[in-house]
Amino acid sequence: xxxxxxxxxxxxxxxxxxEKHVPAAQAYLSGLPIASEIIVVDDGxxxxxxxxxxxxxxxxxxxxxxxxxxxxxAVRAGMLAASGxxxxxxxxxxxxxxxxxxxxxxxxxxxxxxxxxxxxxxxGANYFDGIPRLRQWGSKLFSGFVGRFFVGGLYDTQCxxxxxxxxxxxxxxxxxxxxxxxxxxxxLYIALKRNYDIKRLPVRLRVWEESGVRIxxxxxxxxxxxxxxxxxxxxxxxxPVVPVPLVLDTYxxxxxxxxxxx
Numbered sequence: 001x002x003x004x005x006x007x008x009x010x011x012x013x014x015x016x017x018x019e020k021h022v023p024a025a026q027a028y029l030s031g032l033p034i035a036s037e038i039i040v041v042d043d044g045x046x047x048x049x050x051x052x053x054x055x056x057x058x059x060x061x062x063x064x065x066x067x068x069x070x071x072x073x074a075v076r077a078g079m080l081a082a083s084g085x086x087x088x089x090x091x092x093x094x095x096x097x098x099x100x101x102x103x104x105x106x107x108x109x110x111x112x113x114x115x116x117x118x119x120x121x122x123x124g125a126n127y128f129d130g131i132p133r134l135r136q137w138g139s140k141l142f143s144g145f146v147g148r149f150f151v152g153g154l155y156d157t158q159c160x161x162x163x164x165x166x167x168x169x170x171x172x173x174x175x176x177x178x179x180x181x182x183x184x185x186x187x188l189y190i191a192l193k194r195n196y197d198i199k200r201l202p203v204r205l206r207v208w209e210e211s212g213v214r215i216x217x218x219x220x221x222x223x224x225x226x227x228x229x230x231x232x233x234x235x236x237x238x239x240p241v242v243p244v245p246l247v248l249d250t251y252x253x254x255x256x257x258x259x260x261x262x
Contacts, residue, residue, distance in 0.1 A: 004034035005105055006084030010074035012043045014092040015050035021094045021207070022058050028098040034105070037061055040092070041078040044068035072176070072183025079164070079173045085109065088163040096161050097204045104163040107199045114168035114196045117188070118161035118203035125202035157185045161203050168196060174241045177232055182225035189229050190238050 007025065011018060018040060029036045040055040042064040055062040063077060075089050086108045090096060096118065107116045119125065162184070164172070171194070178186040191198060232238060 002035075003037045003082075003084040004086065004109070005029070005032075005036040005101070006078075006082035006087045007036065007038045007101070008075060008078035008082060008087060008089040009038065009040050009092045009094075010043055010071045010078065010089065011040050011045065011051050011055075011092045012068065012071075012074075013045045013047045013051065014040075014042075015047060015054035017092045018051065018054040018058060021092070022060065025094055025098060026058070026060075028101065032102060037082070037084065039063060039078045039082060041065070041074040043071065043074040070179035070183070071181070072186070073179040075183065076173045076176055079169045082166075082169070085166050086163055087166060087169045088161070090161045093207060095205060095207055097206045100161065100201070100203055103201060104161070107201065108163050108165050111199070112165075113199040114165050115188075115191055116163040116199045116201060117156075118159035119156040119200040120159050120203060121156050122200060122202035124204070126204045156200075157188055159203060160184075162187070171240060175238045177237060178225050178229065180225065181222045182229065185222075185226055186229045186232075189233070193233065193238065 007029070009018070009022070022038065022040075025038065029038070038058075038060040040051070040060050040062050042051045042055070042062065044065045044067040045051045046068075052062055052064065063081060065073060065077060078089065079087050086105050088101065088104055100118070104116045104118075107113050158181075168191070172187055172190055175190065176183065176186055188198070
């Protein structure tokens with residue numbers, strides 16, 4: 001059955017995170033008047049099947065990359081396998097307030113934005129109040145550089161909370177190539193080259209779980225991948241595989257107006 005909303009969770013050795021946080025997402029989604037699915041994409045976890053068993057015990061859809069390829073590859077696999085008319089991804093610990101799901105769905109389904117992205121720097125966001133200072137510094141420095149020189153002033157490229165209408169997801173993820181930390185930058189770069197209208201919304205931190213990101217090592221890798229993005233564009237790697245027209249209509253079963261959605 002086609003879902004109205006697909007929630008994609010990339011996972012790497014994340015059995016404990018899934019067991020801790022996915023039940024809250026399931027409870028939240030069950031209270032929305034739309035059909036939804038949760039897809040866990042295991043990025044080749046070397047954990048003797050613990051991530052798979054956790055996903056299966058929770059009753060969510062499980063997929064796996066054959067080996068560790070990177071978060072970008074896991075998100076791409078989930079997005080292209082999803083059935084949702086709106087497809088949203090975030091991390092396995094579901095770090096942002098769950099109420100954002102409804103708001104992001106509203107702007108994609110009702111306001112007809114191909115992309116709706118979280119921005120941790122907008123008024124109303126509180127993300128940087130709750131994480132270590134070194135992580136704040138690294139994230140802001142990278143986002144500021146990339147926002148200025150690569151993605152037309154979009155400042156917070158790295159926020160791990162993004163929603164796509166199905167047509168945009170099929171278009172973008174079929175040509176995306178970056179597998180690791182600069183995958184978000186690549187998606188926004190292609191979307192802007194396609195002249196997609198992008199809605200930015202503030203997000204609020206729900207929980208903070210320490211990540212495996214290393215500021216110096218991974219920051220340098222991200223800068224390398226960003227250079228490849230521009231190289232890929234100029235050699236024609238991002239031409240549409242199959243033209244996918246954006247069907248700009250309100251989806252049946254979409255949420256009624258609530259809160260301050262405008």
